[in-house]
Amino acid sequence: MPEITREEVAHLARLSRLALDDAELDGLAAQLDVILAAVAQISQVTDAADVPPTTHAVPLENVTRPDVVRPSLRREDVLAGAPAAEDGRFRVPRILDDSA
Amino acid sequence: MTDLTRLTAVETAAAVASRDVSAVEVARAHLDRIAAVDGAVHAFLHVDADGALAQAARVDAGEVTGPLAGVPLALKDVIVTRGVPTTVGSRILEGWRPPYDATVTTRLRDAGVVVLGKTNMDEFAMGSSTEHSAYGPTHNPWDLTRTPGGSGGGSAAAVAAYEAPLGVGTDTGGSIRQPASVTGTVGVKPTYGGVSRFGLVAFSSSLDQAGPCARTVLDAALLHEAIGGHDPADSTSIDAPVPPVVEAARRASVQGLRVAVVRELTGEGYEAGVQERFDEAVALLSELGATVTEVSCPHFVHALPAYYLIAPSEASSNLARFDSVRYGLRVGDDGDRSLEEVMSLTRDAGFGAEVKRRIILGTYALSSGYYDAYYGQAQKVRTLITRDFTAAFEQADVLVSPASPGVAFPLGAKLDDPLAMYRQDLATIPSNLYGGPAMSLPVGLSEGLPVGLQVMAPTMRDDLLYQVGGALEAALHDRWGGPLLASAPELEAARA
Numbered sequence: 001m002p003e004i005t006r007e008e009v010a011h012l013a014r015l016s017r018l019a020l021d022d023a024e025l026d027g028l029a030a031q032l033d034v035i036l037a038a039v040a041q042i043s044q045v046t047d048a049a050d051v052p053p054t055t056h057a058v059p060l061e062n063v064t065r066p067d068v069v070r071p072s073l074r075r076e077d078v079l080a081g082a083p084a085a086e087d088g089r090f091r092v093p094r095i096l097d098d099s100a
Numbered sequence: 101m102t103d104l105t106r107l108t109a110v111e112t113a114a115a116v117a118s119r120d121v122s123a124v125e126v127a128r129a130h131l132d133r134i135a136a137v138d139g140a141v142h143a144f145l146h147v148d149a150d151g152a153l154a155q156a157a158r159v160d161a162g163e164v165t166g167p168l169a170g171v172p173l174a175l176k177d178v179i180v181t182r183g184v185p186t187t188v189g190s191r192i193l194e195g196w197r198p199p200y201d202a203t204v205t206t207r208l209r210d211a212g213v214v215v216l217g218k219t220n221m222d223e224f225a226m227g228s229s230t231e232h233s234a235y236g237p238t239h240n241p242w243d244l245t246r247t248p249g250g251s252g253g254g255s256a257a258a259v260a261a262y263e264a265p266l267g268v269g270t271d272t273g274g275s276i277r278q279p280a281s282v283t284g285t286v287g288v289k290p291t292y293g294g295v296s297r298f299g300l301v302a303f304s305s306s307l308d309q310a311g312p313c314a315r316t317v318l319d320a321a322l323l324h325e326a327i328g329g330h331d332p333a334d335s336t337s338i339d340a341p342v343p344p345v346v347e348a349a350r351r352a353s354v355q356g357l358r359v360a361v362v363r364e365l366t367g368e369g370y371e372a373g374v375q376e377r378f379d380e381a382v383a384l385l386s387e388l389g390a391t392v393t394e395v396s397c398p399h400f401v402h403a404l405p406a407y408y409l410i411a412p413s414e415a416s417s418n419l420a421r422f423d424s425v426r427y428g429l430r431v432g433d434d435g436d437r438s439l440e441e442v443m444s445l446t447r448d449a450g451f452g453a454e455v456k457r458r459i460i461l462g463t464y465a466l467s468s469g470y471y472d473a474y475y476g477q478a479q480k481v482r483t484l485i486t487r488d489f490t491a492a493f494e495q496a497d498v499l500v501s502p503a504s505p506g507v508a509f510p511l512g513a514k515l516d517d518p519l520a521m522y523r524q525d526l527a528t529i530p531s532n533l534y535g536g537p538a539m540s541l542p543v544g545l546s547e548g549l550p551v552g553l554q555v556m557a558p559t560m561r562d563d564l565l566y567q568v569g570g571a572l573e574a575a576l577h578d579r580w581g582g583p584l585l586a587s588a589p590e591l592e593a594a595r596a
Contacts, residue, residue, distance in 0.1 A: 004464070012463045016416065017423075018456055019444035028460055031518060035461060038519055039405035042477050045484070053479030054486060056306050056336070057292040057535025058559070063335035077199035083430030090425050093439045 004032045104129035105262040109171045109319035112265060116159065116170030123156035123170030127214050130172045134216065134263045137591045142238050143248075143258035145177050146185050147217035159212045167322050167346075169212030174258035174267040177218040178225055179310065180299040181205050188301045189223040189233040189251075192450030193428045202299020203331045204268060204310050211326040216264055219254030223452045224419065225275055225303045227251050228524035231515055232454045239511070240283060242549055242588050246508040249279035249524070255313045256283040261591060266323050267313035272304050273407050274504070274528025276311050277540035281503035281552025284542040284584045286320045286569065287313050289528075291559045292535035293338040295324075296331035304414040305336075307407075307532045315585060317541060317569040321349035324562065340560065348563035352570030355389035359568070360496030362556075364400040365527045371506045373546025378502045381543040381553050384575055385500075385568070395495055397488035400530050402481045407529045408522060409465045409478035416462030419455070422447060457518065482533045489534045493558045498568055501527045503540035503552035531556050539565040541573060542584040550584060 006029045013020045020028070075088060084091040104126050107115065115121045131149050138144055152172065159170040180186045180198035182205070187193045201209075208215060222232035230238040230253030240248040241261040248257040255267030256279035269276035271289035280287025288311045295310045302308060312323035328342040361382060366375065386392045424430040424446035425439075432445035451459070465474040492499055505526055514521040531538040536559045540552035553572070557564040577583060 008464075009460060012460045012467075014444075016459050016463050017420075017440065017444045017447055018451070018459065019441075019448040020456070021448075024448075024453075024456070028457060031457060032461060032464070035408065035457075035518060036464075039408050039474070042402055042405040042409065042481055043473055045399070045402055045477070045481050048477060048480040048484060051480045051483045053476060054482040054533075055479060057533070058336065058338060060336060065332065073199050078426075081196050081199060081427040083424060083428070084433070092425055093433050093435075093437055093442045095439045 004029050004036065105133045107265065108316050109168060109265045109314065109322060112171045113168055117165070123159035123214060124153060126170055127152045127156040127172055127216070130216055130264055137261055138263060140239060140244055140591060141241055141257050141261050141263070142236060143174065143219055143254045143261060143263055144217045145187060145189070145220050145235055145254070148184050148215065151184060152214050152216050155209065155214045159214070164210065164212040166211050168326055170214060171266060172214045172216050172264045173208060174217065174219045174255050174264040175205070175208070175215050176221055176252050176255050176267070176269050178221060178270050178301045179204050179268060180301065181215070181218065184218065186218065186301070187235070188225070189221040189235065190450065190452070190455070191234045191429060192422050192447070196427050200299065203296035203333060204327050205299060207327050208268070213266070213326065219252070219258055219267065221254055222251035223455050224301070224415070225251040225270055225272055226415070226454050226458055228274070228278055228521050229509070229514065230254060231511065232452055234452055237511055240508045241591060242284065242508065246510050246549070249282040249504070249508065251275040252279050252313070256280055256285050256287065259283070259285045259313050259315055260585060260588065265315060266319060268310060268323070268327065269313050270300060270308055270310045271532065272307045272411060273532050274525040276313060277528045277538060277552070277554060278504045278524055280313060280540040282508035282550060284550030284588065285313055285315055286317055286539065286541045287311070288320050288324060288539045288565060289531060289537060290324060290328060290562055291338065291537045293336050294342065294537070294562060295328050296334040296337050298331055298333040302418040304411040305418060306414060307411060315583065317566055317573045318346070318349040321345040321566045338560070343560055343563040345563050345566045349566035349570045351567055352574055353389070354385055354568055354571045357390045357498065357568065358393065358496045359385050359390045360393045360395040360492060360499050362400065362492070362499050362501050363394055363396045364398065365501035369505050369523070369526060370502050371546065374502050374506060374551050377544035377546055377551040378553055381572060382500060385572060388571055388575055393496060395492045395499065397492055397530070399481060399484040399488050403485055403530045403533055404522065404526060406478040406481040406485070406533060407525070408461070409474050410482065412458040412462030413465045413475050414462070416459045416466065419459055422450065485530055486534045489530070489536060489558070498564050499556040501554045501556070503527060503554035507546050507549035507551060527554055535559050537562040537565055539569050541569045543572070543576060544584070545587070
């Protein structure tokens with residue numbers, strides 16, 4: 001049976017870019033234990049061993065379209081929805097460390 | 101004078117086409133109804149009165165015609181609308197006005213449908229009660245102390261409360277059918293790929309599917325036809341004509357049809373009153389000329405765990421796009437913090453508890469070391485479930501089950517127990533994993549609350565749902581002397 005530690009949840013939260021607080025970490029560790037215990041029965045489905053996985057409900061080939069230039073969204077319209085924009089671009093917080 | 105809000109979509113379109121009434125009058129009647137009752141129901145997150153009246157005026161000017169021209173509709177807030185707020189029930193998109201229309205939105209406009217506004221939903225469509233909306237729950241019009249199901253509780257409640265004759269929902273694990281079941285309305289998940297996902301904010305891309313909500317089977321068919329069909333902008337949309345759903349709804353016959361009850365979707369886990377109404381409806385199908393048998397789909401018992409690994413895994417990937425850069429919320433950008441810190445603070449502040457739970461669960465299931473045991477295994481089980489469907493459809497034309505295990509439950513009853521909430525989708529999830537179409541339609545009351553029957557059909561045989569649904573609906577209306585919704589309690593207009 002799975003046992004998820006608080007440290008594991010904190011690691012998953014960092015991977016998911018979620019700044020969870022202490023109370024959230026404690027709560028989620030307990031809840032995930034219960035949920036995973038319930039879904040773990042899936043590993044008991046022994047006749048699945050030699051079955052191919054289904055990734056998609058409808059079997060699809062790659063879909064391509066002619067390589068023709070078409071109008072896209074207007075830059076002003078897209079930037080209007082951004083949290084911050086500058087000089088016709090998305091403005092973001094610093095990406096590199098100061099020391100870099 | 102007739103109360104315009106009580107008409108079906110078919111009746112409304114006919115009245116508008118014959119100029120007995122203007123589309124603007126129809127729109128105003130529904131906007132008035134929303135003003136009167138939505139304070140109590142809270143089906144809408146945003147009412148677009150100006151947009152609705154402008155579209156209605158276009159219909160009255162003869163600029164657009166068609167079988168649904170002038171018919172009002174409630175659009176689930178997961179479908180983007182140019183210039184009209186789209187939140188997906190989340191704080192992370194509060195105030196966002198999309199720069200483009202979803203294909204569904206475009207098709208509705210081209211059909212002359214009048215979109216009244218955007219409806220409430222569980223955040224990112226994750227939930228079965230609409231209580232996980234960041235903007236407060238929707239109330240079930242049959243009993244305001246109960247939930248309307250979810251995630252599309254807003255659209256279903258709007259249709260049940262006569263705020264709109266039509267709604268559009270999306271169904272990843274039952275989010276159209278379970279709300280339909282508990283509000284006494286008709287809801288259809290089309291074949292996966294039958295309706296374009298372009299402009300549908302993604303939850304679980306291999307499962308998400310938009311579809312109709314309505315008060316009658318024929319109304320649902322007309323809406324299905326209007327929004328369905330191939331879209332080059334969605335490479336997973338099926339390049340084939342929409343199945344003949346309207347014709348099937350009109351034919352409405354089960355004579356000689358083979359109907360099978362799925363053994364694994366009855367009995368234990370289903371409320372006694374739900375099971376009784378279901379059994380009576382199956383007996384009625386037999387009286388109407390169907391051959392009724394029972395089939396076993398042994399892997400359906402694993403559908404719920406498979407779904408709760410596949411859907412959160414896909415969600416954890418899809419929701420990575422909410423990065424505080426391109427749209428929506430940004431929190432903690434003090435000029436000092438790094439992008440990663442701002443991103444993490446934003447996502448923690450912008451996502452609600454259920455969304456975070458699923459992102460973490462999905463990230464776990466996709467982690468190296470766990471991938472084969474969880475996500476990989478779930479995809480194999482998905483294959484086994486598909487094989488169960490294929491085998492069952494060799495013995496039967498359609499499968500039936502209760503649409504949800506119980507009637508509408510009280511607000512708050514399952515909020516602290518995620519697993520109890522997840523079990524609401526026991527009967528609806530298999531069709532999502534398989535990709536085939538399924539419908540919920542009302543078949544009676546238990547404890548004064550609606551019970552839905554689910555019809556499931558093979559992929560691209562959406563017409564069979566309407567053929568069976570239409571026949572059952574006609575026979576039940578004869579028996580009841582009218583639609584089930586006629587027995588719903590009157591909503592009092594909001595008191596000042």
